[in-house]
Structure formats: structure tokens, C-alpha cells
Amino acid sequence: xxxxxxxxxxxxxxxxxxxxxxxxxxxxxxxxxxxxxxxxxxxxxxxxxxxxxxxxxxxxxxxxxxxxxxxxxxxxxxxxxxxxxxxxxxxxxxxxxxxxxxxxxxxxxxxxxxxxxxxxxxxxxxxxxxxxxxxxxxxxxxxxxxxxxxxxxxxxxxxxxxxxxxxxxxxxxxxxxxxxxxxxxxxxxxxxxxxxxxxxxxxxxxxxxxxxxxxx
Ligand SMILES: *[C@@H]1O[C@H](CO)[C@@H](O)[C@H](O)[C@H]1NC(C)=O
Ligand SMILES: *[C@@H]1O[C@H](CO)[C@@H](O)[C@H](O)[C@H]1NC(C)=O
Ligand SMILES: *[C@@H]1O[C@H](CO)[C@@H](O)[C@H](O)[C@H]1NC(C)=O
Numbered sequence: 001x002x003x004x005x006x007x008x009x010x011x012x013x014x015x016x017x018x019x020x021x022x023x024x025x026x027x028x029x030x031x032x033x034x035x036x037x038x039x040x041x042x043x044x045x046x047x048x049x050x051x052x053x054x055x056x057x058x059x060x061x062x063x064x065x066x067x068x069x070x071x072x073x074x075x076x077x078x079x080x081x082x083x084x085x086x087x088x089x090x091x092x093x094x095x096x097x098x099x100x101x102x103x104x105x106x107x108x109x110x111x112x113x114x115x116x117x118x119x120x121x122x123x124x125x126x127x128x129x130x131x132x133x134x135x136x137x138x139x140x141x142x143x144x145x146x147x148x149x150x151x152x153x154x155x156x157x158x159x160x161x162x163x164x165x166x167x168x169x170x171x172x173x174x175x176x177x178x179x180x181x182x183x184x185x186x187x188x189x190x191x192x193x194x195x196x197x198x199x200x201x202x203x204x205x206x207x208x209x210x211x212x213x214x215x216x
Contacts, residue, residue, distance in 0.1 A: 042157050046112035047164050053112060054080075057153050057168065060116035061143060068123075068144040069185045079152025079169040087167050092158035102142045102170035109164040112155075116168075119143050131181035138175055145174025146183045 109115040119139035
């Protein structure tokens with residue numbers, strides 16, 4: 001289920017680990033207000049069922065990867081454990097783990113696919129020819145990064161207000177400065193479209209009660 005959403009960007013730069021000096025950490029925060037309310041989000045099957053959770057992550061991630069000519073990632077339980085351990089060692093606050101992997105975070109999710117699609121749909125704001133890191137598109141570029149082969153995710157229920165907190169780890173990590181042009185490929189169909197007719201970001205009106213969703 002897709003919701004109209006409002007995107008606002010905020011950013012903070014994480015400290016540079018000497019081992020990862022050439023990596024630009026993804027520190028995008030996006031505030032999303034969704035007009036739809038799932039009656040019992042805590043029991044959402046995409047989050048509650050281990051199998052459905054993994055399958056949804058893989059389908060959605062690999063569907064974007066395929067569209068951007070990146071090979072499918074496999075689900076890696078070491079990465080999933082890392083993400084899960086991190087989420088359960090921290091409060092329901094958006095903060096990167098500082099681990100050795102690429103990491104996409106989102107809080108306020110009602111179901112898994114919509115959350116991954118928020119990351120993937122940042123492609124509408126990405127400049128493929130320039131090919132650079134930006135706080136608005138960092139989740140997307142990690143999602144479809146060609147050198148990444150493995151993904152693993154964790155989730156934690158954060159209550160009715162914050163809903164689900166989703167953390168995905170990617171290995172080898174993406175968003176390596178200087179490699180964006182070769183690692184993030186425009187889809188053939190998108191490249192063929194004149195720039196003006198490409199899909200624009202949905203800036204939806206906020207209807208009724210909103211849920212605040214943060215992406216880091
Ligand atoms: C797979 O993921 C894509 C992108 O999120 C979505 O459009 C599609 O409906 C999904 N397919 C299934 C079978 O869940
Ligand atoms: C897809 O990616 C591969 C490897 O990066 C490249 O060799 C190939 O030319 C790409 N295909 C298209 C259609 O761009
Ligand atoms: C899972 O990812 C780790 C990276 O942390 C890697 O060392 C390991 O080989 C991967 N596992 C499999 C089964 O590929």
C-alpha cells in the first residue's frame with residue numbers, strides 16, 4: 001500500500017572513520033506523513049513473519065536492482081543479526097550503527113515494501129549523469145549499488161506512534177565517493193525519456209492524522 005507523503009530533508013555528517021575515509025555515510029532524514037492508518041500495524045505480516053519479511057526485502061530490493069542493471073542481492077543472516085542486535089541495543093531513535101556495512105534506516109513503517117520503496121523512489125531525485133552522493137538520494141544509491149551482493153535487515157516495533165523501525169545492512173557497502181557513475185546505473189527506459197517527462201517526486205497533501213516517518 002502506497003501513501004502520499006511529504007519529504008523534508010535534514011542532514012548531519014557522521015564522523016569519518018579512518019578506514020572508511022572515502023565512504024560518505026548516508027545520513028538522510030526524511031519526514032514522512034502518511035494519511036493512511038493501518039488498524040493493527042504491530043501485527044503487520046510483512047514485519048511479523050520472518051519468511052515474509054525476508055522475502056519482501058529481497059523482492060523489493062532486487063526489483064529496484066534489476067531495473068538499474070545490478071545483480072540480485074542474497075539475504076545474509078550475519079547482516080540481519082547485526083541489524084537486529086543494533087536495533088535492540090538502541091532506543092527508537094534514528095541513529096546509524098557506525099558499523100562496517102552500508103546501512104539504510106527508516107522508522108514509521110507500516111509495512112516493509114512501502115518502506116523499501118521510499119528508499120528506491122529517491123531515484124526520481126537522483127542525477128545519474130553527475131553521479132554523486134546526496135542526502136536526498138543516499139538510500140537509493142545504496143539499494144542499487146552494483147558491487148553490493150548481500151543484504152540483511154532487522155526490525156523493531158516502536159509503539160503506535162513510531163511504528164516499525166527498519167534497519168538494512170548492505171555488504172560490500174555502497175556510496176563510495178568517486179564510484180557513483182559506474183555503480184549506480186540509470187535504467188534504459190529512464191535514460192530514453194526526455195528529462196522533463198521523467199516521474200517527479202510525489203509531494204502529497206497530508207490528509208488527516210499523520211504518522212511521522214524518519215529515514216536515516
Ligand atoms: C516486488 O517489489 C516491487 C517493488 O517494491 C513491487 O512493485 C512488486 O509488487 C513486488 N512483487 C511482489 C510479488 O511482492
Ligand atoms: C549492465 O551492467 C553490466 C556490468 O556492470 C554491463 O557490462 C552491461 O553493459 C550493463 N547493461 C546495460 C544494458 O547497460
Ligand atoms: C555475509 O556477510 C559477511 C559480511 O559481513 C560475509 O563475511 C559473509 O561471507 C556473508 N555470508 C555468506 C554466507 O555469504
